[in-house]
Amino acid sequence: MCASISGFSKLSKSKKIDWIVETYFFNAKETKNILKQYWNTNEKLQQLHDEFIENTITNYYLPLGVAPNFLINGKFHTIPMAIEESSVVAAASNAAKFWMDRGGFKTKVIATTKIGQVHFMYQGNKETLNQFFKHIKQQLIDDAKPITKNMEKRGGGILDIELRDKTQDIKGYYQLHASFETLDAMGANFINSCLEQFAKTFKTQALAFDGFSEEEKNIQIVMSILSNYVPDCLVRAEVSCKVEALHEDITITAEEFAAKFIQAVHIAEVEPYRAVTHNKGIMNGIDAVVLATGNDFRAVEAGVHAYASRNGRYSSLSHAKVENDVFTFWMEIPLALGTVGGLTGLHPLVKLSLELLQNPTAKELMQIVAVAGLAQNFAALRSLTTTGIQQGHMKMHLMNILNQFEANDAEKLTLIEYFKTNVATHSAVVEAIENLRLKIND
Known part of the structure; x- marks a missing residue:
């Protein structure tokens, strides 16, 4: 019977598996064997894989x-x-x-430009916000220098920051729309770190900006995150x-x-x-x-x-x-x-x-x-x-069908040869396997 569990992430790998197989599977021993047969025999390598993600129970192989x-x-x-x-x-x-x-x-x-955005809400005067952004733009870049220093040494870094008005879509919604060059790194962590620093500086400096009323100073940062839409990369x-x-x-x-x-x-x-x-x-x-x-x-x-x-x-x-x-x-x-x-x-x-x-x-x-x-x-x-797509695709898919029906090596050789000159649909393969086995049994 399915059940919830508290503290699952704190259990050992072995205990996690015990709970899973006992809760969800009828044959606990067989399920454990399936999971364990995909473990790497090299313990150090297996530990490396275990630590890629959380709550690892086995490896999922792809060819x-x-x-x-x-x-x-x-x-x-x-x-x-x-x-x-x-x-x-x-x-x-x-x-x-x-x-x-x-x-x-x-x-x-x-082009290789990547994008990140600070999404925020502001309910005040638009022109005052534009003035504030012009006033603060260079400081946004300067305050991120500890993050961008090494990237800049390699020729990358922050390319530009724009203030974008999105209030036509959502009332009070604006963005800091930033572009980056991250060279040989995909750059997600780098970009997100820069964005979070932009947000911190932006909010802090808004509180000290004389041009804002007390109400306007209350800028709400919604989130700071890179975009996976990269039309300029x-x-x-x-x-x-x-x-x-x-x-x-x-x-x-x-x-x-x-x-x-x-x-x-x-x-x-x-x-x-x-x-x-x-x-x-x-x-x-x-x-x-x-x-x-x-x-x-x-x-x-x-x-x-x-x-x-x-x-x-x-x-x-x-x-x-x-x-x-x-x-x-x-x-x-x-x-x-x-x-x-x-x-x-x-x-x-x-x-x-x-x-x-x-x-x-x-x-x-x-x-x-x-x-x-x-x-x-x-x-x-x-x-x-x-x-037509099926002729080539089904011939390549043939081995999957043969394995599905647990064909032995002799059967595979016979049927691979047969389908070199015959159309390999799923039903045709199944029929050929059955006929071959009937012929052998006779």
Whole structure:
């Protein structure tokens, strides 16, 4: 029977597990064995993982794969990808191989500005608030110097602070809207520390400002927090080639493929129902690399999807065209990433992934991640506009279905060979397993 518990966080790991299995599971012994089989046998490494978060009971594994042959700005990369979805790594690898012989991927970082805001309420005269802000702006920056000193030595820091009037949306609502450069760090802790100092200085100095009435001095700080919407932290990735060089599929001409591909992108630009799935495919590639390199994929997801809606309607992140007989496929996306801080120096596989990428700077990682997303999108659209998405996806999903039905090694070999020339739907695989077993039993 389910129950509440007091002081759970203070229990040992073993006691936490005891309470969980005894409260929620019928077979306590089997559940404990499942949890423990995912523990690392290296006690020091397991302790490291236990301390990443609170109330840890075991490790949750994802496969870490690699996609080779990515030619980016004339340099080859093998990209690490942590993901559970079948066909993602294969699709990225196929796209990399396709474009390797057509000039590869071209990328550039457009901007790296990140944003944080102090949200506050003020009920007084707007012009007086503007005067106060002009009076206090430099002190806001100066009072944050102990926080920004080291970042400034490396070339980063606070770029600007603006006072923004949001009273049309909420009565009395204003912001200190600050922009930052955080270099190779994602910078969340740095930005939040600066914002909290801004808020402290702002509130303290308001009490001493002669221009405010006693009532106006009572500024209410609501919260101080960075934004994961980073429309000015942009990277561009693209591929291009002569239309005739797209010819690879005997069932469709290069010209037909280019036209159909561009139509598919245009549909995603105007139809939100399609755009969500279209962009989800892009994020298959992006999230996998973001996760492998110890970055915050939830923040990236939120920021990217907000960017896809920036014009008032959710739309495709990628675009395609043919001009002067040249096919071009590209996207510009916001990516706030880091290669120092956080898990980058702690998680052994994150360190390995970054080393595999030749220890990139944050700007270089932005470009690699964008390429992974564009490659994934190209592979998906290529399948959709030619053979259909299921043919390739279900063949990659085949092993999951075989494992679900506990196929042995001999059965796997037989069925993998069979589905090289047959359509691999879930029902077809199930039927093939059952027929194979009936034949063996007969």
